[in-house]
Each structure stands twice: as C-alpha cells, then as structure tokens.
Amino acid sequence: MTNIKRFRSTARASQIVVSDQYIETAGLVAKCTDQGITEQTRCVLDQLEQLMLDVGANLNQITRIQIWLANMADFEEMNRVYDAWVNEIDKPARACVGSQLASPKYLIEIQATGML
Known part of the structure; x- marks a missing residue:
C-alpha cells in the first residue's frame, strides 16, 4: 500500500504531497502580487x-519544474531570476508556457515534482 502524506492542506488542495519517495507540489503563486515578475519569481x-524543507527534502531532489507565465514577454526577466536560483542546484527538467492564470495579479505559477 502506498504511503501518502499531505502537507499544508486546505479545503481545496494540499501544497505538497509525498507518496512513498515521490514529491509533488501544487501550483505555487506569489504572495507579493503587487510586485513585478522579478519579485514574484523570487517569492515563488x-x-x-520552504516546502521542500518542510518534507525533509532539498532543492537537489527536484526532478521537474513546470512554469506558467501570464505574459511570455516576461520570459527573459523570469529566466534571470530562475537561472541564478537553479545555478546552485542540480538542474531539473523544465517546461515553461504562457497561460491565463487564476488572477490577473499572478504573473507566474510554478509546480515541481521530485524524489525523496
């Protein structure tokens, strides 16, 4: 039987789920929605x-990152922040697409998967 643990759960979703050795986050959006793409990227x-630390993992255990941008014109600016961040860790697989996000205040959403 699979051992599933859910963390930071609300009525709608959990922020991060660990199933045996598999880690999956919800889509994460910035809490600083009054800021630009640079700050929102850093915030996310x-x-x-922090979520990875909460489940006893580190950033090197991330295997895949999915990024949604509300405006693909922000791609290069987002990449400057992302590249500096990912430079310190083992590189996960990554996809980035343009998408209408849940609120016009959100400029970016990121979801990650990994292994314990």
Missing part, C-alpha cells in the same frame, strides 16, 4: 524551497 521559488 522561496516558497518552493
């Missing part, structure tokens, strides 16, 4: 790092 990556 900080949240991701």
Whole structure:
C-alpha cells in the first residue's frame, strides 16, 4: 500500500504531497502580487524551497519544474531570476508556457515534482 502524506492542506488542495519517495507540489503563486515578475519569481521559488524543507527534502531532489507565465514577454526577466536560483542546484527538467492564470495579479505559477 502506498504511503501518502499531505502537507499544508486546505479545503481545496494540499501544497505538497509525498507518496512513498515521490514529491509533488501544487501550483505555487506569489504572495507579493503587487510586485513585478522579478519579485514574484523570487517569492515563488522561496516558497518552493520552504516546502521542500518542510518534507525533509532539498532543492537537489527536484526532478521537474513546470512554469506558467501570464505574459511570455516576461520570459527573459523570469529566466534571470530562475537561472541564478537553479545555478546552485542540480538542474531539473523544465517546461515553461504562457497561460491565463487564476488572477490577473499572478504573473507566474510554478509546480515541481521530485524524489525523496
């Protein structure tokens, strides 16, 4: 039987789920929605790092990152922040697409998977 643990759960979703050795986060959006793409990217990556720490993992255990941008014109600016962040860790697989996000205040959403 699979051992599933859910963390930071609300009525709608858990922020991170660990199933045996598999880690999956919810889509993470910035809490600093009054800021630009640089700050929102940093905010989301900080949240991701904290979630990984919460389950006893580190950033090198991330295997895949999915990024949604509300405006693909922000791609290069987002990449400057992301590249500096990922430079310190083993590189996960990554995809990045443009998408209408849940609120116009959100400029970026990131979801990650990994292994314990």
